[in-house]
Structure formats: structure tokens, C-alpha cells
Amino acid sequence: MRTLKNISSKSDQTAFDKKVLSVVQHLHPYTKHRIYIAESTGIIPKNMYSSTGIIDDCIIQLYESGYNIDADKQHIKLKLFKLVDEHLNALFKKEMFHKYSVSTDDFLKKELARLNEDFTVDADMDLILNTELTDISYQQNKDNKIYLYEDKETSFKKALDVSSLKAEESPKAVGRFYNWLPVNVSNIVDLYVFGNLEFEEIAKIKNISLKRVETIFEKVKVAFKNQLE
Template sequence: MKLAQDFDREHTEFGKLVLSIVSQLQPYVKHRIYIAETTGIVPHNMYRSTGIIDDAMIELYKKYEGHIKGEETLKLKFFTLVSEKLSQLFKKEAFHKNTMSTNEILNRELEKLEEIIEMDISDGLHLKGDFDDISYHQSDFEQPSFLYDDAEKN
């Protein structure tokens, strides 16, 4: 009975130590994920810091519960596990750096399909590109010719 109580007490203390370290670990993981997202290694909003910390915490419990006594040693081991998890993740997801998002492709195609419609004086609707035809602009660069009626009178 006493052995079970000791185990419960040690388990509770280990859990409290781990949870106290999580608050220090959170900004580190968020920043590493942010850097990976901005450099294109990982797609945006695909990974959360809490998920990576949870995975490392499970591994920490499996491997080291009851074996690590000091807070500094536990903190070092926890940070090491998280760093290894992030490194593995970045190696696995590195192919994203050389790929293009389907959203980018979609936006480019939609821009090409966009049609700008203009209205003329007689309320007729025309595509903007219709007036880019050369037949509408042949006289743009010609000097207008003026006829003088006075020339015959002189």
C-alpha cells in the first residue's frame, strides 16, 4: 500500500514539473514553427505548438518517468525531445519548400478568367479588351485635317 502511495506521489510531482516546463517551452516551439512556415518548409497553420509539445510529453513520460529527479535535468531532456521532434518534422516536410500551393494556382487562374465589362454611351455592354483592337485606334496618331472654306475666297 505504501509503495502505491509513493508511486502516486512521484507521478504527481513528475507531472507538476513537466507542466511547469511547458509554459517555458511554448514560445520556443511557436517561434520554430513560425520560422518554418515563413521559409516555406511547413505549410501555414498545418502544425500547432501544443501538438508537438504533447508528442514530446508522451515520449518523456514513457522513457523517463521515475528516472529523472532534478528539474534542470528534466527541463533539458524535455527541450531536447522537442527539438528532435521539430527537426524530424522539418526534414519530413522539407519537400513543401519546392512545391506550389493549390490556392496560389487557383488565384492565378481566376485572375486570368476575370472579365472587366464597360458600358458605352448607348448602354451597350462591352468587354474592356474589345476596345483594345487596332481598328478602334488607327486614327489615334494621325493629325486631324482641317478644310478651310476661306482658301477659295482669297
Template sequence: MSVTEKLTSEIARNTFEKKVLSAIPHLHPYVKHRIYIAETTGILPKNMFSSNGIIDESIILLYDNDFDVDAEPLAVKLELFKIVDNYMNLLFKNEAYHKETISTDALLKKELSKLSEDYTVDGDFDFILNTELNDISYHQNDNETLQLYSDKETSILTAFEVEDLSTKQSPKVFDKLYNWLPFNVSNIMDLYIFGKLDFESIAKIKKIEQKRVEAIFDKVKRTFRRHIE
């Protein structure tokens, strides 16, 4: 039975709606950032998708799903993050043809195909994480310079515990991070940095063990710091 079908009284509808509305402010920074990265790396055409539109579609899916309407606000928030994450992953797969080169496009589609898996094979992330960020095999777009807004840079630096990155050095470092980091790995990083989710919540959303999420974050963090030294 769908959420809509379960909410038979006005009180129940209002109570559940408040839980949904309380989650939206947490979703927007994450969705906006993922759209921006996808646009800049050529996966999505610019200005075609908005965070409002994606979140609205995800809320509709939530109401169409079989979900516990009495769940705590945190559970509702995590369910919405899961729906949003799946929605965007499918969107990115479908829009991958906007990439400019055949070789890069094929690589990206291969990367994105992993997003639909349950991540039960340890080698998936081990292979990715053992690849240096400057490995050309993961270079998503040589000709596109990615420029993050200062508040986004600050969020990433805070998460990676970096305090002494110079203004001149900053653009080059972030260009490398998001143009060369595999998309499914940056997805996990952004859930933590911009979605403000802890490792346990991310593990639930991605259906992987928490220790693997922690290992991924630690590996990217150390690799990032090594590239700015």
C-alpha cells in the same frame, strides 16, 4: 523501464508532473518561433502544426522513455527540450517536400540531414559559418518575406547586443537572417534566444562541445552585426 511504469504512487506522479509543468512555459516561445520560421521559409504548411500539439507529443515521449523520475526540475526541462528539438527536426525533414523548388528542396534536405548526426565532424559547422549570410547557396526562399513580431526582433537584438537598428532597416535584416541562415544553425541560435538556455545546456541538447556552441553564436553574432553596418 518507462517513466510511466516508474511512477507507481500518486505522490510520485504529482511530483514529477509538477516538474514537467514547470518546464512548459519555457518550451512554448521556442517551439512557436521554430514553427513560425519553418512556415515562413516553406518547410511546413501554414497553420498545420501548433506548439501545444508538439509539446504534448513530446511529453508523451518523455513518459514513454526511460528517464530518472527523481531528476531535478532543470534536468527534466533539458530532457524535454531535447525531445522537442529531436521531434521538430524529424518533422522538418519529413515535411521538407513542401518547399517550392527542387534545387532549394534538395539543399534543405541536405542541411536537415545533418540534424540527425552527432556533430562530431568539425567541418560541418565550420563550412556553414564561413559562408556569408548573403551567399545565394544558402538562400532558402527568394520570394518569401519573413516578418518577425516586434517582441521577437527585440529578443534577437538583445542577444546580439544591437541597440541602434532603425525601424526601416529592421525588416530587411531579419529577412536575411532567417531566410539565409542554415536551418541547423538558426536552431542553435533560437535555443539560446527563445529557449533562454545557456551554452552549456544547448551543448548537452545538441551533443556537441560547449566551446563549439559559443563559437557558432559568436560567428553568427559578428556576421549579423557586419551586415547592419
């Protein structure tokens, strides 16, 4: 396996660079959306972070760590999605830790606790999905509206089996969805809807089984629909 650290051919590096650039376009919708959601739910300050800056940092990290020059575009795409996902989680944790130290906001405390506990995506996910996802009492005052572009709103509603949700009701429902769902769970939904990734790809990015991703998605759909009734 050849890596970027031992490439001697300029053409090899140029070919690799082109593959990296070709997958960047797939990262922006997901990254922009996660930043928007974090801003809208009060996790990070508005207008402080950009998708371009975060993606650039992750590309630098990819190059600095060395990489298989023969990797195909799909492999590179999943690697960059993983780096972006990890970068965003670390950023959200840092911002919430700061706010937690100066705020009494229960939402921030609970979200920070979730980000610090691996059980949100491991073998104890069933506990989270079966208990906390049905307990939204602390988010009931979080009625901020979240607006999605029409095509993404359609994709969001289709993915969660709520296509019958009226257009005028969507912003409030979407806002409640993201205030209700733990960050480490909502990003699985967003990798599917806004990253246009398949469940198998999400499983690789999150280092969990395909069955686990399917279970998470199904339980989120059921719980969300129940909250809308």
C-alpha cells in the same frame, strides 16, 4: 534510480507530473517561434502545426520512454527541450523532403541537404560558418519580412549585437537572417533567444561542446553584421 515504469507511490507520480507541467511554459515561446519561422520561410504549410500539439507529443514520448522520478526541474526542462528540438528537426526534414519531390525550389533543396548532414553541428561546423554563411546568393530573392514581438525583437538584436538596427528595417533583416542561416544553426540561436537557455544548456541539448556553441554564436554574429553593412 527509480523510473516511471516502477513507481508504486501515487504521490511520487503526482510530484513528477507537477515538475513536468512547471517546465512546459518555457517550451512554448521557442516552439511557437520555430513553427512561425518554418512557415514564413516555406518549410512547412501554414496553420498545420501547433506548439501545443508538438509539446504534447514530446511529453507523451517522455512518459513512454520511462524517466528518473527523482530528476529535478532543470533536468526535465532540458530533456523536453531536446525532445522538442529533435521532433521539430524531424518534422522539417519530412516536410522539406515532400516539397523537394514536387518542387524545383533551390532553397528547399539546400535546406534539406543541410538537415540530412550532421556536419552542420559537428566538427565541420567551421567549414559551414566560414564558407556558406558568407554565400547568400541563392537567398537574395527571399525578401519576406518576419515580425517579432517587441520584447523578442529587442532580445534578438541584443543577442546578435545589432541593437542599432532601426525598427522599420528589422522585419526585412530578420527575414533575411532566417532565409540565410541553415535550419540546424538558426535553432541554436533560437534556443538562446526564445528558449532563454544558457550556452551550457544548449550544448547539452545539441550534444556538442560549450566551446562549439560559443564559436557558432560568435561567427553567426559577425557574419550577420557583415551582411547588414
